Amino acid sequence: MSSDQPPFTIRRARTSDVTRIQELVEPLVQRRILLGKDAVVFYESVQEFRVAETDEGELIGVGALHVMWRDLAEVRTLAVADSWLGKGVGRALLARIEEDARELELSRLFCLTFEVGFFERNGFVDMGDETVDPAVYAELVRSHDEGVAEFLDLARVKPNTLGNTRMLKHL
Numbered sequence: 001m002s003s004d005q006p007p008f009t010i011r012r013a014r015t016s017d018v019t020r021i022q023e024l025v026e027p028l029v030q031r032r033i034l035l036g037k038d039a040v041v042f043y044e045s046v047q048e049f050r051v052a053e054t055d056e057g058e059l060i061g062v063g064a065l066h067v068m069w070r071d072l073a074e075v076r077t078l079a080v081a082d083s084w085l086g087k088g089v090g091r092a093l094l095a096r097i098e099e100d101a102r103e104l105e106l107s108r109l110f111c112l113t114f115e116v117g118f119f120e121r122n123g124f125v126d127m128g129d130e131t132v133d134p135a136v137y138a139e140l141v142r143s144h145d146e147g148v149a150e151f152l153d154l155a156r157v158k159p160n161t162l163g164n165t166r167m168l169k170h171l
Helices: 015-030 039-044 089-103 116-121 134-140 146-152 155-161
Strands: 008-012 049-054 059-069 072-080 108-113 165-170
Touching: 008 089, 015 039, 015 049, 015 059, 015 072, 049 089, 059 089, 059 134, 059 146, 072 089, 072 146, 089 108, 108 116, 108 146, 116 165, 134 146
Parallel strands: 072 108
Antiparallel strands: 008 049, 049 059, 059 072, 108 165
16 A cells, blocks of 8 residues: 555445444544434434445444535534544545535535534535525425524524534535
8 A cells, every 4th residue: 555545445334334333423422522313313324424444444434414405415423533533534534425415416515513623624614694595494494304403503403502513615
């Protein structure tokens, strides 16, 4: 392997990864950085996930792309093992998620995060009080998805999102 190749690869998640994904995410749930999810939720959405894996088969990072609207998707559950922080894993996962978004012809990526600096370095900006077109809002507000509620900044999600920043990137 050449020295410019990262010591990990990014690939589509498999159902056999779900237990390892949960193990990777759990410390961040405990620190209240990510919201916890039941195993069934990971299985139902496994096709949205990408994982970072070492050459030895260790799962060291995860991230998901969740489509919300014609031109909009959310970056979800972006997490990197503590021992791999600062080694480009998060950036590589985000780049793959952006590639997937472009392939789906999406033009905007949303995230709700405490990691403002990381996302700013990767082209995201604080949404502030930005809202969406009223016709799109009327459609989105029908969704039962919590990520959509977070994007719309609905009051019902406020207790769970306290301190998070709503960020957006135009692709």
